[in-house]
Amino acid sequence: MKIVELNHISRIYHTGDRDIYALKDVSFSVEPGEFTAILGPSGAGKSTLLNILGGIDRADSGTAEVAGQEITGLTEKELSFYRAGKVGFVFQFYNLIPTLTVKENVDLMRELKREALPAAEVLKKVGLSGHEEKFPDQLSGGEQQRVSIARAIAKNPDILLCDEPTGALDSETGCMILEQLWNLCRKDKKTVLIVTHNANIAKAADKVIRVRNGEITGVEINTAPLRISEVEW
Numbered sequence: 027m028k029i030v031e032l033n034h035i036s037r038i039y040h041t042g043d044r045d046i047y048a049l050k051d052v053s054f055s056v057e058p059g060e061f062t063a064i065l066g067p068s069g070a071g072k073s074t075l076l077n078i079l080g081g082i083d084r085a086d087s088g089t090a091e092v093a094g095q096e097i098t099g100l101t102e103k104e105l106s107f108y109r110a111g112k113v114g115f116v117f118q119f120y121n122l123i124p125t126l127t128v129k130e131n132v133d134l135m136r137e138l139k140r141e142a143l144p145a146a147e148v149l150k151k152v153g154l155s156g157h158e159e160k161f162p163d164q165l166s167g168g169e170q171q172r173v174s175i176a177r178a179i180a181k182n183p184d185i186l187l188c189d190e191p192t193g194a195l196d197s198e199t200g201c202m203i204l205e206q207l208w209n210l211c212r213k214d215k216k217t218v219l220i221v222t223h224n225a226n227i228a229k230a231a232d233k234v235i236r237v238r239n240g241e242i243t244g245v246e247i248n249t250a251p252l253r254i255s256e257v258e259w
């Protein structure tokens with residue numbers, strides 16, 4: 027069974043007298059446990075795509091099934107259950123709450139999902155044991171992003187959606203973050219979708235989806251993906 031199945035998804039913004047097709051008849055699927063890269067230039071529709079998959083935005087037409095659930099027809103309440111239960115998000119700017127400690131930021135997930143994993147367990151997974159009582163501004167950008175990954179996986183989501191997770195980081199730290207996401211995919215069998223401008227990620231991805239002007243211009247399957255550390259960045 028596919029974990030993501032998008033069929034003929036369109037998203038139109040009506041601005042003044044003009045309609046902007048952020049997505050136009052987009053269809054693709056993702057297998058469970060795949061590491062998928064969504065690549066394309068600025069304005070291509072990548073974030074819109076991820077936001078629809080994550081239940082943050084709604085398609086105007088088409089169907090989207092994620093982890094066995096059709097999400098395009100859900101009510102607001104059902105969508106919020108879907109976001110809380112099935113998807114983990116990692117954003118470019120971490121979105122940590124500055125007045126909460128690292129542990130408290132991760133523990134917030136328990137408010138969304140009762141069976142969320144303990145903060146200590148997920149912080150260990152991202153190499154941040156011992157940083158539980160620090161506040162976000164006492165951490166480097168890379169460490170803050172690792173907290174946001176820990177927070178995302180605490181929900182034990184079916185799918186991890188990452189929008190430019192390395193966009194605010196230097197290339198070495200960015201590689202380390204990609205390695206963490208890649209390991210979550212390979213070792214913990216998480217399905218990871220990652221939106222990025224960095225085309226080199228294609229060498230490490232199982233699937234590469236190319237987007238331009240709201241349309242899919244190609245889907246490539248990589249039969250011999252490299253490890254993140256083997257890619258020349």
Ligand SMILES: Nc1ncnc2c1ncn2[C@@H]1O[C@H](COP(=O)(O)OP(=O)(O)OP(=O)(O)O)[C@@H](O)[C@H]1O
Pocket residue numbers: 039040041046047048066067068069070071072073074075
């Ligand atoms: N709220 C909005 N109102 C009007 N147009 C929008 C809105 N949000 C996005 N768009 C338009 O939809 C298109 C796709 O935007 P989107 O943010 O999905 O692209 P992107 O590929 O993620 O770009 P970037 O790499 O720069 O983040 C763009 O043309 C954008 O200007």
